[in-house]
Amino acid sequence: MLAKPPVSFTVEDEITTAEERRVLPYYNEIARPGNREWWASIRVMVKNRSWCVPLFRDAPRGRFYRSEADRFLSVAPDLRRIISVAEKVWDVSLGTSLATLDHVNCAAALLDCHGYVTRVNKHADALFGCGLVIRHGHIHAIDRSSDARLQGLTRAAVTSSSGGSLRAEPVVITRNGSPWLLAEFMPMTSFAHDLFNGGDVLLHFTDLTAELAPTEQLLSQTFQLTAAEARLASGLATGKGIGAASTALAIGRETARTQLRAIFAKTGTCRQAELTALLLRLRKPSSH
DSSP states (O other): OOOSEEEEEEEEEGGGOOHHHHHHIIIIIITTTTTTOOEEEEEEETTEEEEEEEEEEEEOOOOOOOHHHHHHHTTHHHHHHHHHHHHHHHHHHHHHHHHHHHHTTTTEEEETTTSSSEEHHHHHHHHTTEEEEETTTTTEEEEEEHHHHHHHHHHHHHGGGGHHHOOOOOOEETTTTEEEEEEEEEOOOHOOOHHEEEEEEEEEEEEEOOOOOOHHHHHHHHHOHHHHHHHHHHHHTTTTOOHHHHHHHOOOOOHHHHHHHHHHHHOOOOEEEEEEEHHHTSSSOOOO
């Protein structure tokens, strides 16, 4: 079959026979009861993607004919403009939705129903090039064993995307012989489909090597710490000792100890290990 031109018109008689229309369930259970006996479509290309606008007629009006092509194709330029505007609106809204995940330190990528990447946020983009790559439109891990696990998870997610549920465990991606990322898919409920319009599955990564300390703002709001106390508490939450934390903040050790006593009092803790355990429980979660 020859490829159709960028703008084309197709009628029912070109794709089905009279016998098929007589016996196939679609025509007996959907088309005829819905007064949509005859079908045609206008096909246009926008940004290298094919869009088809379906047209229907009931039995009294009769079939579409190839001779009507010019009449229907006259609206093709208007269709292109409408689709282009809709894509721009979609692009802006999708970018905003994914950017929201950046605010909670979540690296996320949207994939379509074939596993192709449609969009990534800034946190996910920063992961590529060092253990993770996009090859032929798909996300791959450079480590072979990790990639096999990732591709298996992707296949499971894509297969189950239509049902909005996912039956697959998260997988670990290794870099330089050590665990690096935890890869998970979020099932796309109807709400998620609306929020992340343009994607069928949402893949997100957790960096297993990152020091995920709570933000200074969160510490201040939760425990009514001063700005200086919050900075010190955030440093301690990453595992630094009082000496290393005070050096990093360019404050004296005695000043740090005074601030630490105030932090103990406000958080209800007595030892640095107890404080660190409490602060780590305040880490902002990823999307899972």
